[in-house]
Amino acid sequence: MATGMSNACNGAEGAILREIATLAETGKVRPLIDPARSGLEQRSDTFRHLESDKALGRGVVDLM
Known part of the structure; x- marks a missing residue:
């Protein structure tokens, strides 16, 4: 678990965070990232697309 998370992991919220962390570690949940990628020069296009x-x-936004 990340350093500094101990205070956030107490009580009901902590139980939920631990369950989400377990689901993420086992690959049962994944972040949803739009397949449209752009370079740094097109970042304003990326923001317009997100809106x-x-x-x-x-x-x-790819930095390299």
């Missing part, structure tokens, strides 16, 4: 109804999940 549209066509976006799916989070956007990625």
